[in-house]
Amino acid sequence: MRSTVPLLVKLLATAGFGILYIPVMMMMIYSFNRGKLVSVWAGFSTKWYKELWYDDVLLTALYKSLLIGFSSATISTIFGLLIAIAFLRFSNFRGRLFLSLFASAPLVMPEAVTGLSMLLLFIAMEASFGWPSGRAVDTIMIAHATFGMCCAAVVIQTRLRDIDKSLEEAAKDLGGRQPFVFLSIILPLILPSIIAAWLLSFTLSFDDLVIASFVSGPGSSTLPIVIFSKIRLGVSPEINAIATLMILTISALVMIGSFLVLRRDGKK
């Protein structure tokens, strides 16, 4: 009985997987196309990948994106961890309602709204007390960290909830002090979820176009911003090559992340 899935269901499901994968697959194939024309196959070549190496604009943008990704993901993970602890370990505190609202609202806010509102604040702040002066890497980093910490909090919270509270109490019984207990017992247990949260925040930052477009200034274009402006000029084998590299990198990170999460679930 278990194996009887109707044919129509199988067809639709296969089509669904097709929609998810075919466009990206085709793009990857055409990134190895020798010709300049996108859809005419003119033989295998890796020349577009080589060309990327000499594209200074692109490399600068890549460096900025990595920098922003690393720093914002680190802030996101630390703050996300704090949020998760605040929710699950301190049952009643003033501001709980606010924290739960603040930490969940960014998840449903359209990126254009988040980006616009942050930019307006940065401008108002600059007008009032001179910081931040102009918009650059730091404003993008702040914006990404703000969004990322909410996602990180969700990931860590799910794991922290699973850990038996009695475990912590038992350790305290043996004379451990709170911060030490946390470091020595809880942290190793939630480490996979912390790594997963970091990877998630990094990916979100690395992929973000809309928020970054609002809060970036001249000369602080991230990789998605550069790619977006290139795409507007039309499909080109060079973008195929960047896109292929980016997607493969992120996919590898996601594989590591899911492996960590699945292995943890498998142990239970």
Add this chain to the structure above:
Amino acid sequence: MHSLLQKFGRLLVIWLPLGWLGIFFMLPLVEMVNVSLSEARRAVPPYNPAFQIGKDGISFQPVVDNYLLIYEYWEDYLWPAVNSVRLAFFSTLYCLLFAYPMAWWIARSNKSLQHILLVLILMPFWTSSLLRMYALIGLLNPNGVINDFLIWAGITVTPIQMMQTDFSIYSGMILTYLPLMILPLYASLVRLDNSVLEAAADLGAKNWDIFRTIILPLSMPGVIAGCLLVFIPAVGEFVIPALLGGPEQLMLGKVIWTEFFRNRDWPVAAAIAIILIAIIILPIVYARYQDKESIS
């Protein structure tokens, strides 16, 4: 001394993130409301703040001109709002159409295959939507892969216009949001007890009947959650209408962008953002209400 330290740590754990989010998430929203109630002007910045702390004390002089402007030029602003809801609504439906069978299939597979399929579903979700939309353009373009194939196969002579249509928007939305629909559906379907389905078959229900009377009602929480997860970000989508849509597929996310960057009318952009937030809050409130219903 020791407990004082603990108390301090506790305050830090709570107030550090609360402060950050207050300053960098809530304050911007407040400022955006402020700007939306401000008068536009040709200067830097291009508005005259409604709420000001200046040399002559605090002043608050809100104007509703921006909202009136939106109302007056409704074709330029409110029509994209309706369009956003329409496109997001049908995108949600199409996602559901594909996601349900996928979730069903995954839920019926054996454990190890389930893991692999779930990773396959999740992977595209984390790769940039921008790049996937770009890949889609390569398929849908007049000189793209699909048209080339159709012409080669002799199905059409001239390329079919697929870009800048509702079709391209829906394709983009499905490609972007399908995973978000599948996960909650999968979660509700995998909990479904096989013997309940067998009981229905035993009592004379054929496949369609079993689906209609048992599977669908029992997976309804997953359907609602999935629809919200897709509809909410789809309404405010920017990349998809910007890259795949034409003038007929204008959506609010893109209008905010254009008002802000092209027209440099910040107060109107802020006012549109507020309208977008209002559109998003409605389904969330509805979902909360549903939750309360099901508890009581």
Add this chain to the structure above:
Amino acid sequence: MTPFIRIQNISKKFGKLLAVDDVSFNLERGELFSLLGPSGCGKTTLLRMLAGFEKPSEGYIEIDGQNMANVDPADRPVNIMFQSYALFPHMSVSNNIAYGLKRASLPSDEIKARVEELLRLVHLSGMGARKPSTLSGGQRQRVALARALARRPKLLLLDEPLAALDKKLRSETQFELVNIQEQLGTTFIVVTHDQEEAMTLSTRIGVMDNGKLVQTATPNEIYEKPETRFVADFVGDISFLEATVIERTGKYWLMEAATPIYAIGSSTLTSGMKVSLAIRPEKITLTSQSTGHLNEFPVEIEDWAFYGAGTQYKVIGPDGIKLKVYQSHNQPSHANPRHLETGFVHFSPDATIILEG
């Protein structure tokens, strides 16, 4: 005359595992047949083949003259009551019971009347509007029963219907089940691994072991004349003595099992054969003094346990043979042997069961 239900050489393989192995039996209309056997012996698999959820690897099933080979579960005149009850959690009790009737497109007032009637039958009148999650285990069990009965199946399959109930509720429900079955005259197959339950419920019992149906008989026959050591051991308490046949002496066979024993047996026995002699505890009498009966020997009392209506003893006879003895308290015994350390046991040759091989 062809039997009402005919199950012919049914087998089911899951990969290499032979879950059901060449099972055949017939049922008459209105029988209450119990399938009894240890966990994993293939009872549920057999039921699932009857309901149509599994295709037999071999053999065929016929119900009321109709071959079931290519009939969908939905179209079989068979309904099943699942071990987990499998109630529809999103439907009220009434809608659960009406589910099968609605599939049959009955007029709604008839459905209503039938549901009311079924609710009365299972003593749940007035609970029709409740959701399954608000019911107790016993109530759920009765909803499941009513739901399975609603389509008036020719054959009703019950997979451990009483397993989830506590002991008291269980024995009450057993009689209820028999009552309902007799009222409706439906043919029931009840799966259980509780031998007492099988004894109380059924007109006939089939004992399964490792996929095989090892014996099919009335409860009385299963108890008194088990055909294999497995059946004898599985159904009720019993003691075994390993014995060698010596010779036939008139009505009985004389055997040697540490002590000479007279036993009743078929004429297929021959001198020198090794057999197992089985005897039920309540067929043995324990006395403080020798009484001079046939099959009497001295024993040491190793242990005893009080069972309310009687006492069960573990005794050790000559050569270390172990026996279980049950003495009812209302038996007129000469002395209360409970405080004894030694005594004598005897049993009638007619009470012995000989199991060859």
